[in-house]
Amino acid sequence: MTAVVTEAPKASSMDRMRTFAARRASVLPTLAAIAILIVLLAGAQVEFGNFLTPGNLSALLLDHAYLLVLAVGMTFVIVTGGIDLSVGSVMAFTGILGASMLASGIPVWIVVPVMLAGGAAIGTLIGVLVQYFNVQPFIASLAGLFLGRGLAYVVSLSSIRVENPPILWLQQTRFVMGSWYITPTGIIALIVVAIGAVVMALTRFGRTVYAIGGSEQSARLMGLSVARTKVLVYVISGLCGGLAGLLLTAYSGAGYPRYGIGTELDVIACVVIGGTLLTGGRGYVLGSMVGVFVFATITTIISFMGAEQAWTHIIVGALLLLFIVVQRAIVARSDRQT
Amino acid sequence: MTVDTDVRPLVSMRGITIAFPGVLALDGVDFFLRPGEVHSLMGENGAGKSTLIKALTGVYAIDAGTIEVADEQRDFSSTADAQAAGISTVYQEVNLCANLSVGENVMLGHEPRGLLGIDWNAVHRDAARHLASLGLDLDTRSPLASHSIAIQQLVAISRAMVLDAKVLILDEPTSSLDRGEVDQLFAVIRSLRERGVAILFVSHFLEQVYEISDRITVLRNGALIGEYLVEDLPREALVTAMIGRELDELSALSGAAERTIDRAGTPVLSAEGVGRKGVLEPADLDVFEGEVVGIAGLLGSGRTELVRLLYGADKADAGQISVAGERAKMHAPRHAIDRGIAFSSENRRAEGVVAELSVAENMILGVQAQRGWMRRLSKTEQDAIVAEYMEALGVRPADPTVPIGTLSGGNQQKVLLARWLAMQPRLLILDEPTRGIDVGAKADIQRKVAQLAAEGLSVVFISSELEEVLRITQRLVVLRDRRKIGELDPTEVDLDGLVDYIANAGHTERSATR
Numbered sequence: 109m110t111a112v113v114t115e116a117p118k119a120s121s122m123d124r125m126r127t128f129a130a131r132r133a134s135v136l137p138t139l140a141a142i143a144i145l146i147v148l149l150a151g152a153q154v155e156f157g158n159f160l161t162p163g164n165l166s167a168l169l170l171d172h173a174y175l176l177v178l179a180v181g182m183t184f185v186i187v188t189g190g191i192d193l194s195v196g197s198v199m200a201f202t203g204i205l206g207a208s209m210l211a212s213g214i215p216v217w218i219v220v221p222v223m224l225a226g227g228a229a230i231g232t233l234i235g236v237l238v239q240y241f242n243v244q245p246f247i248a249s250l251a252g253l254f255l256g257r258g259l260a261y262v263v264s265l266s267s268i269r270v271e272n273p274p275i276l277w278l279q280q281t282r283f284v285m286g287s288w289y290i291t292p293t294g295i296i297a298l299i300v301v302a303i304g305a306v307v308m309a310l311t312r313f314g315r316t317v318y319a320i321g322g323s324e325q326s327a328r329l330m331g332l333s334v335a336r337t338k339v340l341v342y343v344i345s346g347l348c349g350g351l352a353g354l355l356l357t358a359y360s361g362a363g364y365p366r367y368g369i370g371t372e373l374d375v376i377a378c379v380v381i382g383g384t385l386l387t388g389g390r391g392y393v394l395g396s397m398v399g400v401f402v403f404a405t406i407t408t409i410i411s412f413m414g415a416e417q418a419w420t421h422i423i424v425g426a427l428l429l430l431f432i433v434v435q436r437a438i439v440a441r442s443d444r445q446t
Numbered sequence: 447m448t449v450d451t452d453v454r455p456l457v458s459m460r461g462i463t464i465a466f467p468g469v470l471a472l473d474g475v476d477f478f479l480r481p482g483e484v485h486s487l488m489g490e491n492g493a494g495k496s497t498l499i500k501a502l503t504g505v506y507a508i509d510a511g512t513i514e515v516a517d518e519q520r521d522f523s524s525t526a527d528a529q530a531a532g533i534s535t536v537y538q539e540v541n542l543c544a545n546l547s548v549g550e551n552v553m554l555g556h557e558p559r560g561l562l563g564i565d566w567n568a569v570h571r572d573a574a575r576h577l578a579s580l581g582l583d584l585d586t587r588s589p590l591a592s593h594s595i596a597i598q599q600l601v602a603i604s605r606a607m608v609l610d611a612k613v614l615i616l617d618e619p620t621s622s623l624d625r626g627e628v629d630q631l632f633a634v635i636r637s638l639r640e641r642g643v644a645i646l647f648v649s650h651f652l653e654q655v656y657e658i659s660d661r662i663t664v665l666r667n668g669a670l671i672g673e674y675l676v677e678d679l680p681r682e683a684l685v686t687a688m689i690g691r692e693l694d695e696l697s698a699l700s701g702a703a704e705r706t707i708d709r710a711g712t713p714v715l716s717a718e719g720v721g722r723k724g725v726l727e728p729a730d731l732d733v734f735e736g737e738v739v740g741i742a743g744l745l746g747s748g749r750t751e752l753v754r755l756l757y758g759a760d761k762a763d764a765g766q767i768s769v770a771g772e773r774a775k776m777h778a779p780r781h782a783i784d785r786g787i788a789f790s791s792e793n794r795r796a797e798g799v800v801a802e803l804s805v806a807e808n809m810i811l812g813v814q815a816q817r818g819w820m821r822r823l824s825k826t827e828q829d830a831i832v833a834e835y836m837e838a839l840g841v842r843p844a845d846p847t848v849p850i851g852t853l854s855g856g857n858q859q860k861v862l863l864a865r866w867l868a869m870q871p872r873l874l875i876l877d878e879p880t881r882g883i884d885v886g887a888k889a890d891i892q893r894k895v896a897q898l899a900a901e902g903l904s905v906v907f908i909s910s911e912l913e914e915v916l917r918i919t920q921r922l923v924v925l926r927d928r929r930k931i932g933e934l935d936p937t938e939v940d941l942d943g944l945v946d947y948i949a950n951a952g953h954t955e956r957s958a959t960r
Contacts, residue, residue, distance in 0.1 A: 131587045310563025322543030329541045331526040389545035
């Protein structure tokens with residue numbers, strides 16, 4: 109073999125930027141999200157003067173711990189090119205289920221695994237529908253949404269208070285560092301993000317998730333375990349739904365069957381703003397975390413302004429639109445290179 | 447049948463039978479693949495080539511017969527099984543993930559892992575090593591999508607080598623490569639052959655088959671015709687074996703080039719300085735009544751881009767187009783269709799057929815769109831059109847109610863041709879109408895084009911196969927590097943002359959102006 113093909117130009121210092129852009133075009137949307145987050149935080153600080161305080165920033169994380177957990181699960185699903193609309197109602201169902209079990213005196217070490225298993229079970233159902241019955245993810249997870257919400261109402265029609273000490277401990281304990289503080293719920297959310305990021309980046313399972321999003325057909329022909337992976341992403345999303353149910357119950361001190369109505373859409377918005385392509389194949393768990401923080405910051409700014417929370421959704425909607433257009437442009441550009 | 451038995455086959459497929467509802471796709475076919483050989487599997491579309499390959503790669507389960515790999519009987523139930531047995535496949539449409547890096551595509555599913563999970567440095571190091579062993583020096587961290595199809599194909603082969611493939615199946619690997627890229631691919635194939643890999647090669651390009659193969663197996667209608675050494679099988683014999691009839695049809699068309707065209711009148715289509723920045727330098731083109739104008743050039747020379755501008759599929763930013771002497775705005779396909787111009791895209795699957803609809807529905811689509819959706823074609827009108835063209839083009843199977851997706855590529859192409867012809871256009875633009883289809887269908891399509899032109903239809907014909915362009919056109923427009931470099935009379939130039947013109951013409955003029 110003498111023919112040597114050299115396609116990669118040896119990076120001179122001048123076009124190192126270009127090499128980076130070409131190699132890592134997929135992080136650009138996430139970088140854009142970080143930029144927007146910084147602009148938002150800086151703008152809020154300038155406007156209100158007391159926005160960037162440790163207490164406020166800590167609350168930013170802790171008030172949205174459940175959203176962060178849901179976003180991690182959703183990232184797996186969306187990167188495969190799927191969607192999971194069930195997460196909000198799964199969270200409500202596991203939350204109310206847990207609260208009612210605790211109220212009837214079942215010990216917490218049974219209740220928590222049952223909550224997680226309940227979420228994973230609905231996820232499995234959706235995954236099996238998608239993979240083995242060829243149901244569109246939108247439809248399968250819509251069925252999951254109705255199922256979860258229905259089951260939540262079956263468990264209880266009204267709110268159930270949680271007075272179980274270990275559950276309350278999750279929210280009421282504060283680990284303080286100076287003026288910063290974090291609760292176990294926040295720590296759990298951050299651990300989930302870390303695990304999610306590692307699994308996506310450093311395991312064969314995670315890479316298969318990306319491969320499926322790139323081309324499911326190719327992934328199958330490459331001998332990757334497509335079926336198992338596709339079911340698993342919904343199981344993970346369901347599991348995250350169950351965990352979010354636990355966090356939300358701890359956060360609010362109660363289970364309530366009407367929690368999380370429309371939350372699935374917030375989660376999808378966060379994930380997309382964080383740079384994950386809705387068509388799959390590109391995205392980062394850490395990007396979704398940035399997306400959640402953007403969402404959280406907007407919510408907080410709106411409440412600082414004392415404006416109607418409806419504005420949150422208008423602004424998030426506008427951002428979402430902007431990001432989808434930006435992503436289209438980036439994808440179109442990288443396609444043109446071929 | 448000449449089969450030497452000195453080398454023990456690595457793959458022995460005996461009595462392979464696969465039946466689909468209503469069709470016996472393979473009927474007791476034997477196929478043997480020996481280490482260190484390039485073995486071409488030949489046959490028309492529908493002969494059972496793809497089915498045989500899919501049986502060997504575990505996509506289809508076999509209904510009868512045995513598959514032995516390295517003297518061990520195998521029962522494949524998935525592609526992963528076949529890969530585990532050392533059988534890797536590189537498909538026509540590159541089956542890699544364009545969203546991932548080159549290195550990851552090579553190593554996916556086989557990534558070296560450390561304590562913390564995948565060791566990315568090792569992934570890229572190993573990938574670079576595998577690529578280098580095929581003579582490729584790529585930035586393994588660059589996204590696959592940033593490389594040409596040819597490179598992607600070589601990356602796919604590298605991937606097969608990672609799996610330590612003993613058997614490499616190349617299914618139409620060259621259909622979208624230009625000559626230089628084919629040479630590069632062949633160099634890789636030869637080096638793999640030297641390493642003792644058994645290579646199964648499928649291509650519609652006879653030249654390439656003869657260039658690279660050691661042995662040829664011919665299938666026809668799901669049955670084995672024979673296995674031959676290349677030197678024992680002259681081309682005519684191969685074509686005869688493949689289609690089961692003497693193929694004078696292609697040569698019978700050779701008179702088409704001599705047909706004289708009256709170029710005194712107003713051209714049906716006249717383009718002056720039509721171009722688009724970054725896509726095509728401004729070019730002129732006239733097409734007269736009854737004329738078949740061929741567009742020749744390498745892949746990427748601007749052939750498709752030119753006709754897309756003429757048709758309005760892409761918007762030109764320079765020049766003007768007249769249809770029958772009248773200036774016409776071509777900003778959308780609608781404008782072209784209204785003026786009787788039809789365009790059959792090279793991308794049959796994405797821009798041509800609607801796979802789920804029936805053959806009849808696909809045929810009617812164009813006429814119906816032209817009439818507007820409010821004025822539905824009656825069942826009788828539809829049936830008349832469908833019957834006429836099924837017959838005229840010899841669509842197989844002759845059942846217009848089956849979904850078009852189940853037809854072979856050649857027959858799909860015939861249906862598309864019918865769709866445009868049913869609209870009775872005055873100018874028909876055919877972009878690679880014969881790519882990836884079998885010899886018989888190719889002959890049918892060429893004959894139909896020649897016949898229609900003789901009846902007065904104007905045709906713009908693009909094909910990568912220069913013999914074909916030379917055979918059926920009356921004028922040749924040659925493009926290179928997104929620029930029109932000249933026009934040729936096909937009666938005055940032979941294949942070598944045309945190749946030379948495509949490769950060299952214009953270079954001297956340009957250097958003179960410098």
